[in-house]
Amino acid sequence: MRLVEQTATQLLAQLNAGEVTSLELTRACLDQIHRVDSRVKAFLRVRSDAAIATAEEIDQRRKNGQPVGRLGGLPVAVKDLLCTAGEPTTAASRMLEHFHPPYDATVIARLRSADAVIVGKTNMDEFAMGGSTENSGFFPTRNPWDLQRTPGGSSGGAAASVAARMTPLSVGSDTGGSIRQPAGLCGITGLKPTYGRVSRYGVIAFASSLDQIGPLGQTAEDVALLLEVIAGHDPLDSTSVARPVPRYTQSLREPLKNLRLGVVQEHYGEGLNHEVAAAVREAINVYKSLGARIVEIELPHARYGIATYYVIAPCEASSNLARYDGVHYGHRADEKRLITELAVERARLEQASDQAGLDRLDNALVKLYRRSRAEGFGAEVKRRIMLGTYALSAGYYDAYYVRALKVRRLIRNDYDAAFKSCDLIVGPVTPDTAFNLGEKSADPLSLYLVDLYTVTANLAGIGGIALPCGMSKAGLPIGFQLQGPAFTEETLLRAAYMFQQATNGHQHPPAIVTTNA
Amino acid sequence: MPPYTLIIGLETHVQLSTATKLFCRCSTKFGALPNTQTCPVCIGMPGTLPVMNREAFELSLRTALALNCSIHQFTKWDRKQYYYPDLPKGYQISQYDLPFSYEGWLEIQAPLSLGQGNGAGAEGSAGTATPSPQHAPPQRGRGSLVSKRIRIIRAHLEEDAGKSTHDETAGVADSRIDLNRAGTPLLEIVSHPDLRSAAETRAYLAELKLLLTYLGVSDCNMQEGSLRVDANINLHIDTPQGKIATPIVEVKNMNSFRAVERAMEYEAPRQYEVWQETGQKLGDVPKQTRGWDDVHERTYGQRRKEESSDYRYLPDPDLVPVTISAEKLEQLRATLGELPAQLRTRLESTYGLTAYDSEVLVNQGRELVDYFVQLAELCGNGKQASNWMQQDVMRVMGEQHLSIAEYPIGPAALAELLKAVKAGELDTTRGREVLARMLVTRNSAAVVIQDLGIEKVDESDMYALCQELLNANPKIVDDLKSGKQQAAGSLIGQAKKRNPNINPARFREILAELVAREPTS
Numbered sequence A: 001m002r003l004v005e006q007t008a009t010q011l012l013a014q015l016n017a018g019e020v021t022s023l024e025l026t027r028a029c030l031d032q033i034h035r036v037d038s039r040v041k042a043f044l045r046v047r048s049d050a051a052i053a054t055a056e057e058i059d060q061r062r063k064n065g066q067p068v069g070r071l072g073g074l075p076v077a078v079k080d081l082l083c084t085a086g087e088p089t090t091a092a093s094r095m096l097e098h099f100h101p102p103y104d105a106t107v108i109a110r111l112r113s114a115d116a117v118i119v120g121k122t123n124m125d126e127f128a129m130g131g132s133t134e135n136s137g138f139f140p141t142r143n144p145w146d147l148q149r150t151p152g153g154s155s156g157g158a159a160a161s162v163a164a165r166m167t168p169l170s171v172g173s174d175t176g177g178s179i180r181q182p183a184g185l186c187g188i189t190g191l192k193p194t195y196g197r198v199s200r201y202g203v204i205a206f207a208s209s210l211d212q213i214g215p216l217g218q219t220a221e222d223v224a225l226l227l228e229v230i231a232g233h234d235p236l237d238s239t240s241v242a243r244p245v246p247r248y249t250q251s252l253r254e255p256l257k258n259l260r261l262g263v264v265q266e267h268y269g270e271g272l273n274h275e276v277a278a279a280v281r282e283a284i285n286v287y288k289s290l291g292a293r294i295v296e297i298e299l300p301h302a303r304y305g306i307a308t309y310y311v312i313a314p315c316e317a318s319s320n321l322a323r324y325d326g327v328h329y330g331h332r333a334d335e336k337r338l339i340t341e342l343a344v345e346r347a348r349l350e351q352a353s354d355q356a357g358l359d360r361l362d363n364a365l366v367k368l369y370r371r372s373r374a375e376g377f378g379a380e381v382k383r384r385i386m387l388g389t390y391a392l393s394a395g396y397y398d399a400y401y402v403r404a405l406k407v408r409r410l411i412r413n414d415y416d417a418a419f420k421s422c423d424l425i426v427g428p429v430t431p432d433t434a435f436n437l438g439e440k441s442a443d444p445l446s447l448y449l450v451d452l453y454t455v456t457a458n459l460a461g462i463g464g465i466a467l468p469c470g471m472s473k474a475g476l477p478i479g480f481q482l483q484g485p486a487f488t489e490e491t492l493l494r495a496a497y498m499f500q501q502a503t504n505g506h507q508h509p510p511a512i513v514t515t516n517a
Numbered sequence B: 001m002p003p004y005t006l007i008i009g010l011e012t013h014v015q016l017s018t019a020t021k022l023f024c025r026c027s028t029k030f031g032a033l034p035n036t037q038t039c040p041v042c043i044g045m046p047g048t049l050p051v052m053n054r055e056a057f058e059l060s061l062r063t064a065l066a067l068n069c070s071i072h073q074f075t076k077w078d079r080k081q082y083y084y085p086d087l088p089k090g091y092q093i094s095q096y097d098l099p100f101s102y103e104g105w106l107e108i109q110a111p112l113s114l115g116q117g118n119g120a121g122a123e124g125s126a127g128t129a130t131p132s133p134q135h136a137p138p139q140r141g142r143g144s145l146v147s148k149r150i151r152i153i154r155a156h157l158e159e160d161a162g163k164s165t166h167d168e169t170a171g172v173a174d175s176r177i178d179l180n181r182a183g184t185p186l187l188e189i190v191s192h193p194d195l196r197s198a199a200e201t202r203a204y205l206a207e208l209k210l211l212l213t214y215l216g217v218s219d220c221n222m223q224e225g226s227l228r229v230d231a232n233i234n235l236h237i238d239t240p241q242g243k244i245a246t247p248i249v250e251v252k253n254m255n256s257f258r259a260v261e262r263a264m265e266y267e268a269p270r271q272y273e274v275w276q277e278t279g280q281k282l283g284d285v286p287k288q289t290r291g292w293d294d295v296h297e298r299t300y301g302q303r304r305k306e307e308s309s310d311y312r313y314l315p316d317p318d319l320v321p322v323t324i325s326a327e328k329l330e331q332l333r334a335t336l337g338e339l340p341a342q343l344r345t346r347l348e349s350t351y352g353l354t355a356y357d358s359e360v361l362v363n364q365g366r367e368l369v370d371y372f373v374q375l376a377e378l379c380g381n382g383k384q385a386s387n388w389m390q391q392d393v394m395r396v397m398g399e400q401h402l403s404i405a406e407y408p409i410g411p412a413a414l415a416e417l418l419k420a421v422k423a424g425e426l427d428t429t430r431g432r433e434v435l436a437r438m439l440v441t442r443n444s445a446a447v448v449i450q451d452l453g454i455e456k457v458d459e460s461d462m463y464a465l466c467q468e469l470l471n472a473n474p475k476i477v478d479d480l481k482s483g484k485q486q487a488a489g490s491l492i493g494q495a496k497k498r499n500p501n502i503n504p505a506r507f508r509e510i511l512a513e514l515v516a517r518e519p520t521s
Ligand SMILES: [Zn+2]
Pocket: B021, B024, B025, B026, B037, B038, B039, B040, B041, B042, B043, B183
């Protein structure tokens, strides 16, 4: 098997044994990117030189017998939502096209000190708003299984990078399903940790109470390895939780005895593709064969999940994105032109003695705000800023935001009740397999519905993992999801590992990897 | 007397004297080069997160306790959203509907103004002036001061914005932004509209500043913006149809206590005139914001366009709510120390000072009061110690711009002198001479007294000298007999020339005794 097709765990063993160098591996990944990414478009930027320099430095240390970090020179791709010091970090927005943060996100710092080789920054929906990576301010990413289709989103680039074997691991973010959904659509494994498990410092905020950074890889074992490195309390993030980080990779191989898996009947109702339903049922049967007990549970408020999410997330987003006003950094509209236009307009109104028009006329500052934001943000981002601004306005706040918070509490209570009778909840991760690019662009609501099975975990703050469980007749991956109570990543990973030991769906790469272009 | 009552409430922003900002570790020092005390957090860079400064929160709690506020066990942070270039995140982290403290009061010594007329009865209907605490007389020592409680609605903590400066010189408008101040902790203290005059407003601010100084929570420097005051003011006008409230006006940009006082004095007749012209009542027009022009001593209307009424408050998801335990509160309460009001009461009851004297001393700060207490204890006479503090120590401090810590003579050395004066070893005038030399030579009172040759004059010597001078000045005897008391002065002067150690008070007594015995010429 080619180097790039192997799992992170296999590669790490070879790195540590001296059978392969980080430089060889990094070059192999860069070659693979060179070979396929002109078609997949997973990367916004590839850091070839920097990655090679890092790999060489790690190899040198290993050669000298000096300590090498946990990731031992493994190449990793990172969603362009995480700040990398001195290098562009754009959140796939024109607004931040030229933004170079002077600091590393805590997760980036942890990756560096664990001796990961960061090979590039991956594409995403602008500010992580979307589920197809088509909302990128630069270009859409394509699904390595079918280039006419979406890889999902918003961490579409991160998922495609692993699926097309451009990197063994990647880091994404999940606000309403943005790791799990693309992992499912790309046939890889992706984990959204419990809120507070991983630091958000240096992660460009979309919806702060929902955002969580997580790992993507080919297998649960790979994901466990990466989570072990990025998880943990961060004094720079007040919402990160001071709980010890378990050695996920060590407990992974212990099978779960007497596992009780919760199944929600509503998950199999209208809207779920029958091929997906069948594959998920088959996955449940695998667990049964491994000794798991299936428990019927109810999440009565889950059906309000999408509505609740699309109030809370835009409210927080409208606030988080207020800082992009063209004054301090980011895109600024052409000031000279703006001031000239303003003068012309003023003169026209004065000549017409249009006092009402003059009263309405923006001053230069307000016009600068308006135009910089109009030019810098894409349509979906604007839509959500408007939704959030409206919902937070006087007179609407209680009807929307406060009510959404109440439903959020009910959703959380549902989970608490459900987890009294089961250890994990099993179900679909997406209602369908990957859709065609452009298919849902005209109807934002239909795109919002792809988050149906994932948003509730974000609203409840719990963890979830998506992993492959089969292929559709059209040759597209189908994934399923496990959700667990807060801080049970260990259980989620062990359950996913059990499944992957018993099946082999996850070992099969897309044709783009194995055929020559 | 004008037919209206002033109704004033204050919003005071106090910059807390923490070493670092509220949500990052940047320095809060004043006067650094623009934008040198900033970091990614306080300039609101994408991805950065706030982390609360515990010290700022504790200073705020201490202040709220000293203002007799109730403390919420659970408090949260909210984003107040508006666009302005000196607000880098597009929102200010503040506290909206769950401030950490609420419902307190500050007792002030308010000057009894004409408008207040015969006590609280007239204004009692407003329901604002609450009765003085038990035991405290409604009227204190100096007849013109009256105790009054000003109720506090709430005190909450928030971050400051940066500073914008607009340069219109050379015809090119140029706006600059300094974010050194952005993120500095501000405590906002909101009073009820309990203030009834410009003088009361000033008294409230002075008492608040004194309290903050005693607590050591702020340097209260108004010029540097450590203490900022916005006033909400309107009138209650007595008309034949009953009391009418005029629209509320908010006055900003007042950068000294005097400015606040003048602005309130300016606003009252202006608002009355506006009411006479327009008849506008509270609720007829939106709240108006006016600035204070310190040069022309007047308020002016500010453009309404930049005012935003909808701040779209949102609980800040980046910060966890703060819980405050009862133990923590008690622990902090124990650190408050004696506060100005308690201190005044103690100086009056323990050392027999008048309300006026205790006010003067306490207003000088805790260190000076400590000095006074030591001096009073050592010399055994509070009134004498207070007089010397006010007439001698504080005068020199003022002339030489010294703090009490820098004043060269300690309380023990000064007490030695005061005891000598008290014992009649020298008179007050000579005592002052001694003190002046002590300041120069740094010698003890005993040494200086010896150096100056000061010794108590024997009674018989004084009688002899007095008789001698009377014999030599028969005219003076006549003058004294006929009631011209000023004649004694010249005789005392002559006596002091002959023997500087003469105690003039005693000499005057002897003179009176001898003159009475003299036959009329
Ligand atoms: Zn800072």
